[in-house]
Amino acid sequence: LIERTIDIREAERFIRLFHEENPSAGDPHARLREVARDVSRFGTYVHTFEELQFGARVAWRNSNRCIGRLYWRSLKVRDLRQVTGAEGVAIECVNHLREATNGGRIRPTITVFAPDAPGRPAPRVLNEQLIRYAGYRGADGSVTGDPRYADFTDMVRALGWPGGQGGRFDVLPLVIRSGGAPGRGRGGGPGDGEPLLCTLPGDAVLEVPLVHPHYPWFEDLGLRWHAVPAISDLCLEIGGICYPCAPFNGWYMGAEIGARNLADADRYAQLPVVARQLGLDTSTERSLWRDHALVELNVAVLHSFERAGVTMADHHTESTRFLTHLEREEKAGRVCPADWSWIVPPISGGLTPVFHRYYDNPHLTPAFVRHK
Amino acid sequence: LIERTIDIREAERFIRLFHEENPSAGDPHARLREVARDVSRFGTYVHTFEELQFGARVAWRNSNRCIGRLYWRSLKVRDLRQVTGAEGVAIECVNHLREATNGGRIRPTITVFAPDAPGRPAPRVLNEQLIRYAGYRGADGSVTGDPRYADFTDMVRALGWPGGQGGRFDVLPLVIRSGGAPGRGRGGGPGDGEPLLCTLPGDAVLEVPLVHPHYPWFEDLGLRWHAVPAISDLCLEIGGICYPCAPFNGWYMGAEIGARNLADADRYAQLPVVARQLGLDTSTERSLWRDHALVELNVAVLHSFERAGVTMADHHTESTRFLTHLEREEKAGRVCPADWSWIVPPISGGLTPVFHRYYDNPHLTPAFVRHK
Ligand code: HEM
Ligand code: HEM
Secondary structure (H helix, E strand, C coil): CCCCCCCHHHHHHHHHHHHHHCHHHCCCHHHHHHHHHHHHHHCCCCCCHHHHHHHHHHHHHCCCCCCCHHHHHHCEEEECCCCCCHHHHHHHHHHHHHHHHHHHCCCCEEEECCCCECCECCCEECCCECCCECEEECCCCCEEECHHHHHHHHHHHHCCCCCCCCCCCCECCEEEECCCCCCCCECCECCCCCCEEECCCHHHCCEEECCCCCCHHHHHHCCEEECCCEECCCEEEECCEEECCCCEECCEEHHHHHHHHCCCCCCCCCHHHHHHHHCCCCCCHHHCHHHHHHHHHHHHHHHHHHHCCCCEECHHHHHHHHHHHHHHHHHCCCCCCCCHHHHCCCCCHHHCHHHHCCCCCCCCCCEEECCC | CCCCCCCHHHHHHHHHHHHHHCHHHCCCHHHHHHHHHHHHHHCCCCCCHHHHHHHHHHHHHCCCCCCCHHHHHHCEEEECCCCCCHHHHHHHHHHHHHHHHHHHCCCCEEEECCCCECCECCCEECCCECCCECEEECCCCCEEECHHHHHHHHHHHHCCCCCCCCCCCCECCEEEECCCCCCCCECCECCCCCCEEECCCHHHCCEEECCCCCCHHHHHHCCEEECCCEECCCEEEECCEEECCCCEECCEEHHHHHHHHCCCCCCCCCHHHHHHHHCCCCCCHHHCHHHHHHHHHHHHHHHHHHHCCCCEECHHHHHHHHHHHHHHHHHCCCCCCCCHHHHCCCCCHHHCHHHHCCCCCCCCCCEEECCC
């Protein structure tokens, strides 16, 4: 990929879109000529800040799996394209977290590092999200922490991470591969040398201990979750240019934590624990003990974030917002791509208005894409 | 449609499938010749009982929206193809309900009435299901009963139905259009004359009053539901032949009643009522009062059916069964078409194993299709 010239038609399509939606930028022809010239000379071109900002926002707008798109225009775009070294990326990921966390009033933010260029691979964050918890494999095959990251934890330990406290909520270090210097790309494998490990400083990771508004015992389960979901393994693709290192965050919808991360049988699997404390009959599925425990777990998540002053949406409100977004997009004459199976929340799907309709789902660019 | 000759390729494909999966039926060639001859002479052909039975079962197996397909081989097929008159259809729909209800031990059953034939339209049941509740429109625009059937209720009243008690759970009469006599079809419109109204006798309609295992007040809500879901407005298509009148039933999955019929805002909308009785805080979505009330409503549905000795599946068990079905189909070398958005239950989707995977979804025949 990185050896190739970028696709000029993609570039042209994007430049036209930018000028269409930003009339103040004027006529696209001069810019189109410039881009065509750069691509033919250098195999690539450089986005202006305005193009980058617009491209990142539209990539969010085009994220068919995301229910949270109503505020796509307010995405804060941090332009760090000059940063290619692993240390620089690490420092700026930490700064991203501090700025985005904002003491709990979370700001949707993206930090864009150097793009891939012909013969010059970009840096990459290997973590799926900037903040995630380790999963330590025990001798008996059980996992302490998040089983989803057991392989990743093995990997960072092999790279020299000493491990955290050994608890269930140890924040993983960042693992960063630097971008290659021009001409030093090694064909297939981008980056050069060992990746950098970087422990996140405590003040960059806001966490919320989970309590329940009615059940005091809930606190003793010792559950917690981090405040900021920041996806770091998707490639931001704008006008034919790939930014493989462009971590972004929104705020959490409670169900992501309460109905997936802490509930899934192959994640923290807390439903049997909660059900036992609630005194539910777990001997039969017909008691719906799972469903009942799920609701209480989600109540605790929403309550705890609110108590801690950390932005979080519930799935009812976020669903309503999404329908507002759809309406606005329609009014603007645009198709809003949406993937039903991702948009409908994993809890009480039928209760949310997003359940009761179908969606168009074309693949549009700019986009966040999984390049592997 | 009814004036046309059936599609001989569809017929041949089905005959081959039947012989492939039923080796004891021997070589298909003689039957293929016979079918080709009949189609060229009469524009159609007649299924043997074995073909009809197999075709109906495979139509169930191919129902991509149905989570209940594990037992597709055990579908009971009632062959009433000789019946074309509205009275006959009414009588046999009632017999269907009696046999399928079976005192509560519900038997998945289909009754197949006369097929469409060139120039001779088949009879049709106009109801969506054999048993459904009326929705009476009040002067103020509100609806007593099931708002989904307010239009249908208007229609049957215009046809002369005097109405039931005027309550929330008045069973609608069957509305049946007879098949035309040969040559009497009127081009586009099948049937001839006014449709027949037929009140279902009480002993054909088993109903379950809803109570909650822990909350005595629940009974006072006066909720109930019928035991047998019998879809009557889909066309059974086998080998190019359309059976537009082929009502079928399974048993209920609790969530269909508890998370849709009684919960949907445009159906019985019982969540605010249940939440009030539970003393939940309905002033904010963040209390998840909807989700909580939903669980208790579904607990009541499952408990009440069990108490009444009426077959019903919970969504956890039915999800597990569906995965067993998928495995078996795969072992048999077949693709099992499935529509994720219909298969995943409307309550606690993420808790069910069917949520955590994708499905193939080709359109296969025989099939139940919506012809309108
Ligand atoms: C502002 C608050 C936001 C909320 C409440 C929100 C909500 C969600 C939810 C619930 C999902 C599904 C996650 C899952 O099931 O794993 C999702 C996915 C996604 N969101 Fe958002 N989001 C927000 C902001 C953002 C932002 C700022 C971006 C990008 C700039 C974004 C891009 C995406 C993408 C690309 C996915 C799909 C991720 C994947 O494929 O794994 N979202 N979002
Ligand atoms: C035996 C127990 C059965 C269970 C538990 C079951 C369950 C379900 C459920 C939950 C749905 C979705 C309904 C909705 O959301 O509206 C469904 C749809 C469907 N089922 Fe089944 N089913 C059963 C038997 C059958 C039988 C016997 C047939 C046909 C012979 C059948 C054919 C279908 C079809 C065609 C649909 C789609 C209906 C539509 O498009 O509106 N099912 N089933």
